[in-house]
Amino acid sequence: MSLLDVEKLSVAFPTRRGVLKALDNISFAIAAGEVLGVVGESGAGKSLTGAAIIGLLERPGQISGGRILFEGKRIDDLPQEEMRRIRGRRIGAIFQDPLTTLNPLYTVGRQLAETMQIHLGISGAEARRRAVGWLAQVGIPAPEERIDSYPHEFSGGMRQRVVIALALCAEPRLVIADEPTTALDVSIQAQIIALLKRLARERGTAVMLITHDMGVIAETADRVAVMYAGRIVELGPVARVIRNPAHPYTEGLMASIPTLEEKRGRLAQIEGAMPRLSAIPPGCPFSPRCPKVFARCTEERPELMLAGGTEAACWLFAPTLAEAAHERRGHG
Amino acid sequence: MADRVPLFEAEHVTRFFDVSRPWLQRVINGEKRRLLRAVDDVSFTIGKGSTLSLVGESGCGKSTMARLAVGLYAPSHGAIRFEGEPIAAARAEARQRRRMNMIFQDPYASLNPRWRVARIIAEPIRAFGLLRGARAIAARVAELLAQVGLQPSDGGKFPHEFSGGQRQRISIARALSSEPEFLVCDEPTSALDVSVQAQILNLMRDLQRRLGLTYLFISHNLAVVRHMSDRLGVMYLGRIVEIGPAEEVFSTPRHPYTRMLLDAIPDLSPDRMMSGRDRTPIAGEVPSPLAPPPGCSFHPRCPLANARCREERPAYTPAGAILVACHAVAEGRLPA
Numbered sequence: 001m002s003l004l005d006v007e008k009l010s011v012a013f014p015t016r017r018g019v020l021k022a023l024d025n026i027s028f029a030i031a032a033g034e035v036l037g038v039v040g041e042s043g044a045g046k047s048l049t050g051a052a053i054i055g056l057l058e059r060p061g062q063i064s065g066g067r068i069l070f071e072g073k074r075i076d077d078l079p080q081e082e083m084r085r086i087r088g089r090r091i092g093a094i095f096q097d098p099l100t101t102l103n104p105l106y107t108v109g110r111q112l113a114e115t116m117q118i119h120l121g122i123s124g125a126e127a128r129r130r131a132v133g134w135l136a137q138v139g140i141p142a143p144e145e146r147i148d149s150y151p152h153e154f155s156g157g158m159r160q161r162v163v164i165a166l167a168l169c170a171e172p173r174l175v176i177a178d179e180p181t182t183a184l185d186v187s188i189q190a191q192i193i194a195l196l197k198r199l200a201r202e203r204g205t206a207v208m209l210i211t212h213d214m215g216v217i218a219e220t221a222d223r224v225a226v227m228y229a230g231r232i233v234e235l236g237p238v239a240r241v242i243r244n245p246a247h248p249y250t251e252g253l254m255a256s257i258p259t260l261e262e263k264r265g266r267l268a269q270i271e272g273a274m275p276r277l278s279a280i281p282p283g284c285p286f287s288p289r290c291p292k293v294f295a296r297c298t299e300e301r302p303e304l305m306l307a308g309g310t311e312a313a314c315w316l317f318a319p320t321l322a323e324a325a326h327e328r329r330g331h332g
Numbered sequence: 333m334a335d336r337v338p339l340f341e342a343e344h345v346t347r348f349f350d351v352s353r354p355w356l357q358r359v360i361n362g363e364k365r366r367l368l369r370a371v372d373d374v375s376f377t378i379g380k381g382s383t384l385s386l387v388g389e390s391g392c393g394k395s396t397m398a399r400l401a402v403g404l405y406a407p408s409h410g411a412i413r414f415e416g417e418p419i420a421a422a423r424a425e426a427r428q429r430r431r432m433n434m435i436f437q438d439p440y441a442s443l444n445p446r447w448r449v450a451r452i453i454a455e456p457i458r459a460f461g462l463l464r465g466a467r468a469i470a471a472r473v474a475e476l477l478a479q480v481g482l483q484p485s486d487g488g489k490f491p492h493e494f495s496g497g498q499r500q501r502i503s504i505a506r507a508l509s510s511e512p513e514f515l516v517c518d519e520p521t522s523a524l525d526v527s528v529q530a531q532i533l534n535l536m537r538d539l540q541r542r543l544g545l546t547y548l549f550i551s552h553n554l555a556v557v558r559h560m561s562d563r564l565g566v567m568y569l570g571r572i573v574e575i576g577p578a579e580e581v582f583s584t585p586r587h588p589y590t591r592m593l594l595d596a597i598p599d600l601s602p603d604r605m606m607s608g609r610d611r612t613p614i615a616g617e618v619p620s621p622l623a624p625p626p627g628c629s630f631h632p633r634c635p636l637a638n639a640r641c642r643e644e645r646p647a648y649t650p651a652g653a654i655l656v657a658c659h660a661v662a663e664g665r666l667p668a
Binding site: 041042155157158185186187188189190193212213214215216218219242252253254256257258259260266267268269270271273274 | 389390495496497498525526527528529530531533534537552553554555556558559582592593594596597598600617618
């Protein structure tokens with residue numbers, strides 16, 4: 001059984017000019033020890049998906065459909081107080097900007113120890129001892145000395161390590177990491193990613209890694225969900241999605257990324273831009289920019305369907321009528 | 333070509349910033365002045381119609397160098413020349429000043445939100461008096477909008493009506509409106525999504541070919557730089573540690589920092605993905621530019637550092653067509 005099951009989740013923002021559907025009927029699952037990458041351009045709904053799962057949707061956003069199961073139990077309809085106990089203890093979160101996560105008035109040791117005392121019910125002395133251990137785990141040199149430092153006394157990369165320690169110290173089963181390395185330089189980014197990967201592998205923690213950087217996904221994730229205009233357009237094993245993408249959007253996205261290989265002439269580009277939430281076209285949201293568009297795309301919305309080694313929400317992979325009839329006979 | 337003067341030239345350019353605390357506090361606490369050496373003895377030239385990129389991590393001085401290049405900062409030491417003429421003199425003259433322009437990173441902050449796009453783009457035309465009469469200016473604005481892939485009717489809109497990529501197109505149209513030859517681009521695509529980044533990079537290359545533009549391109553993204561550059565300079569703590577033809581720097585990087593940087597990048601190249609190995613993280617972090625290490629500033633993180641690296645600052649050694657500031661390269665200690 002999966003650790004996290006998101007089933008047909010929709011998130012809506014009621015506004016004066018009508019309801020905006022920011023997430024539209026998305027489904028995916030994460031198993032224990034698995035790293036699921038969630039990738040997409042800004043406004044595609046990646047961060048919103050993470051926020052919905054940990055119950056931190058900003059008003060007026062609300063879950064308007066579907067459900068979220070964590071360890072087999074629904075968590076999307078829990079009262080605030082109960083959700084708060086799960087958050088931190090069972091589900092940890094890492095955000096892009098470490099400064100907003102850390103309290104500037106407390107030493108990092110106190111923040112770590114307090115988190116563990118609350119969630120694990122251990123004594124202060126024990127919590128402090130473990131806090132030193134966590135700082136060492138995430139690669140902070142001389143943790144016995146640094147434990148009494150304040151967040152501002154750390155550099156950006158070190159601060160992000162503290163945030164990771166803070167997210168992991170209560171030993172959650174699931175970590176939601178929203179752009180954990182975006183604010184960092186490449187050399188630090190590599191250190192943080194190696195750390196996250198090692199912790200997932202060693203502790204069997206499930207990780208939902210939200211990022212716009214396909215390179216980070218390629219190196220870290222087992223599977224990847226590609227989002228576009230509030231929907232998942234492709235979902236599959238990471239190597240497959242990167243090397244052999246099925247959905248025309250994923251294909252365009254992959255081709256538009258400059259690589260360190262041979263210098264190419266022109267980069268492939270997808271014309272236009274992602275639609276605004278207030279103007280998502282009917283049918284497939286990518287249809288106005290899609291080079292392979294045909295009549296059905298503008299009329300009927302595609303759901304995820306098998307497409308080679310991945311699943312893609314694209315009518316190109318619709319079973320033909322003959323196949324569908326065969327399927328029905330087979331099951332009937 | 334008979335004309336051997338490069339379009340742009342930086343010669344031993346150094347720029348300090350005074351980051352001392354106020355005078356009274358210094359006197360009370362007995363502190364000294366504190367100088368931050370943002371750019372330290374940097375030299376390079378850019379030939380007409382070519383692109384030189386400067387790449388490095390945050391705090392390496394690349395953005396300061398961009399500002400020095402268009403004369404927004406004056407160098408503390410050294411000289412910056414535009415067609416052989418000192419940049420300050422070139423900036424003082426409108427005829428020369430209009431030949432250089434800058435594209436900034438954040439297309440949300442660099443456009444006046446209260447002005448319509450047509451006015452934003454027409455401003456340099458008016459300021460330099462390039463065209464007279466509303467009709468001629470409107471026609472030129474429409475032409476510029478078309479050149480960057482926007483509709484002439486977009487001129488009547490405000491910046492907030494556009495997406496990030498379209499705003500960057502507007503910034504480029506504005507930069508082109510003074511008919512410049514030299515453009516300094518400071519991270520022009522780092523605020524954009526990848527599919528939009530591809531559009532902007534393609535546009536910049538098309539414009540370079542069509543208009544014969546010369547670019548100083550600043551970026552932290554090595555893959556983007558590889559795509560754009562003829563020549564490449566790698567910066568670390570205010571110094572260029574390696575500079576040469578981009579292809580050669582990428583194919584045979586010499587400086588240990590360049591090698592580590594290339595190794596650290598998450599990349600989608602098939603051979604990288606196939607190998608399934610973890611990237612080699614560069615150990616440690618960039619030291620504070622307020623207290624750069626003595627000798628070679630990379631030595632605390634360098635696997636090849638020895639006593640000489642800790643004391644003596646490396647001079648440039650030629651290696652192929654590349655110049656490298658590294659004792660290990662000069663002494664032949666570099667592993668293949």
